Amino acid sequence: MIVKYTLPARILHWLTALAIISAFALGLTTGGMEGFSLQKLQLINYHKWIGITVLGLVAIRLLWRLSHRPPALPANMAKWERQGAHLAHMALYVLMFAVPLGGWLYSSAKGFPVVWLGLVKLPDLMEKNEALAHTIKEMHELGAWVLIALAVAHAAAALKHHFIQRDDVLKRML
Template sequence: MTAVQKYTLPARLLHWLVALGIIAAFALALSFDDMPLSPGKLKLINYHKWIGITVLGLAALRLLWRLGHRPPALPAHMAAWEKLAAHAGHALLYLLMFGVPLGGWLYSSAKGYPVVWLGLVPLPNLMDKNEALAGTLKTLHMLGGWSVIALAVLHAAAALKHHFIDRDDVLRRMV
């Protein structure tokens, strides 16, 4: 029996930290979406922003790490379409890991709301206040959030399929 060819420890840690951050940010967004404006809602929105900026930073670290460290090869038994789907899914996940937080930051800037990471580090506005564009940015941010969750569910389902049906090492490489 051969040993599992795993992702590096930093790659695995960044993967799971980003995943937890995305889930937490999404859950927070769902929790405050229908709340009336209140100090409690503003606190949850700030937590959402903090997590989003953290995910953005972790995604940047993850991409930098990935550029210098090749991931384990996909199993030889995978069909060409499965390999293509895996690569396309990963590319789209990376795009969303950057696009969704940046979209939220752009939305905050367009609304004129500051982003202050962890309540300590004020981040620059990415654009001038623009109420006309803010609604579109909010919609894009929300669609991106739902998209990253949907894609993450497919990603997890594929990993579980590999583990329980194909009985290969795809899932074990990341745990």
């Protein structure tokens, strides 16, 4: 019998994954657009909305995870694999907070408002600071690439467990 993650944990996991992939795709798209246009501005706003949504989803996920233990890993899993899985999850949570916060900080440093869903104006996290904005943007972008790389490694590990080791690691999240 497969012991799965709770239904709320699974829903939050897949919503977060979809949001992160969407935000990353929008970031790549707008980064490749030259100059200024209304279309680019709208896509940047969607990127910000999704980023703020990721912050909310991850906060809920973390609270849920702290109050609901995940299912145990397979007993035959090597110690280094268990430790690697634990470290990867910790790094994913750190990055899922840090990357959207970095984007919000960048918007604040540039003097651009963050208005979630076009309805709720969020406070600036810092005063306008053009000199620092460039560094924050680079850190945000680097963090996004590291987050995506780690998420791909996470997915690859789950697929390895499913297709090669033939255990229930992946099925627990489906």
